[in-house]
Amino acid sequence: MYVGRFAPTPSGDLHFGSLVTAIASYLDAKKADGQWLLKIDDIDKQRVKNNSVQSILKTLESLNLFWDFTESYQSHRLEEYEFYFEKLSEMNQTYKCDCSRKYLSDNAKIGEDSYIYPGFCKNKGLKNYDNFATRMEVNAIPIVFEDRIQGKLSQNLSKEIGDFIIKRNDGQFSYQFSVCVDNKLDKITHIVRGADLLLSTPRQIYLQNLLDFDIPRFSHIPIATIDKKKISKSDDFKILIKNNQKDIWIKVLNFLNQPISKTVSQMNLEETIEHAIKNWAMEKISPLHSIDVF
Ligand code: GLU
Numbered sequence: 001m002y003v004g005r006f007a008p009t010p011s012g013d014l015h016f017g018s019l020v021t022a023i024a025s026y027l028d029a030k031k032a033d034g035q036w037l038l039k040i041d042d043i044d045k046q047r048v049k050n051n052s053v054q055s056i057l058k059t060l061e062s063l064n065l066f067w068d069f070t071e072s073y074q075s076h077r078l079e080e081y082e083f084y085f086e087k088l089s090e091m092n093q094t095y096k097c098d099c100s101r102k103y104l105s106d107n108a109k110i111g112e113d114s115y116i117y118p119g120f121c122k123n124k125g126l127k128n129y130d131n132f133a134t135r136m137e138v139n140a141i142p143i144v145f146e147d148r149i150q151g152k153l154s155q156n157l158s159k160e161i162g163d164f165i166i167k168r169n170d171g172q173f174s175y176q177f178s179v180c181v182d183n184k185l186d187k188i189t190h191i192v193r194g195a196d197l198l199l200s201t202p203r204q205i206y207l208q209n210l211l212d213f214d215i216p217r218f219s220h221i222p223i224a225t226i227d228k229k230k231i232s233k234s235d236d237f238k239i240l241i242k243n244n245q246k247d248i249w250i251k252v253l254n255f256l257n258q259p260i261s262k263t264v265s266q267m268n269l270e271e272t273i274e275h276a277i278k279n280w281a282m283e284k285i286s287p288l289h290s291i292d293v294f
Contacts, residue, residue, distance in 0.1 A: 002034025004190045009041040010052040012233025014059045016293060017194065017224035019239055023252045024221050025192035026065050031280040037186055038067035043074035043178055062241045063248060064273055074178055077185065081173045084181050084211060088166065091210065093137040096126035113199040117162030134167040143202035148219040150195065150287050155202035164203055176203045184213045195220040195289040196230065219282060222291045224255065245269050249276065255293060257284045
């Protein structure tokens with residue numbers, strides 16, 4: 001059984017880029033007769049904005065993007081995160097870290113995805129104080145996976161990323177860690193999301209292997225950019241629904257390079273979506289990391 005999901009961070013209203021991910025993950029799940037879940041990534045309290053959950057749910061519903069089952073919230077899963085965090089801690093491959101941002105920016109090399117952490121605190125033997133971050137030790141065995149859109153990717157975690165944070169110094173579990181537990185709890189088989197998370201995937205595969213979780217299939221779709229810059233939820237590109245649902249769907253289908261019927265003008269929203277599911281062809285999506293829109 002295919003189980004996919006859309007996992008927005010409620011840091012603002014949905015914008016064109018986040019909607020592309022929602023629609024691509026929805027179509028891939030529905031084409032496979034699978035389930036499509038909605039998970040609200042609200043664990044990072046600093047990023048969560050008031051009312052954005054309601055606004056996201058409303059936008060999805062008004063575009064006929066109905067999720068299966070009740071949506072889940074990361075903030076309701078702290079016990080489960082703690083349970084698996086303890087499991088990782090018992091493996092003796094984690095350690096505490098007190099490096100400040102300033103220290104890292106002065107001393108660590110910048111890699112493709114932020115700083116490469118070379119283990120400054122590994123042998124410091126810092127004790128269990130709450131205001132230290134917890135890092136996961138990595139190794140040099142390449143993590144190789146086949147992305148359905150981006151193709152084969154290989155990453156040497158110790159060379160390219162370094163030991164990474166699973167719990168932050170403010171006590172919050174990191175995205176890299178919590179998303180792995182979510183996949184396990186939700187029995188996710190397929191992940192379709194933005195290519196800005198492509199380089200995170202080997203860290204997630206590494207954790208899922210350590211915890212003996214199944215590894216989902218990954219598809220990373222190009223992110224929508226404006227003048228080569230990622231559209232952020234704080235930009236003014238939020239989706240405004242004003243009886244224009246079909247136009248929005250068609251704009252997204254065009255971005256995803258999907259076939260659009262010549263008779264689409266005679267179709268209503270339901271028929272347009274049905275047509276999009278039937279003709280969904282992931283292989284037509286460009287393997288670029290980003291595409292400029294507007
Ligand atoms: N919550 C993340 C975001 O909004 C996506 C996480 C994921 O799909 O794994 O960018």
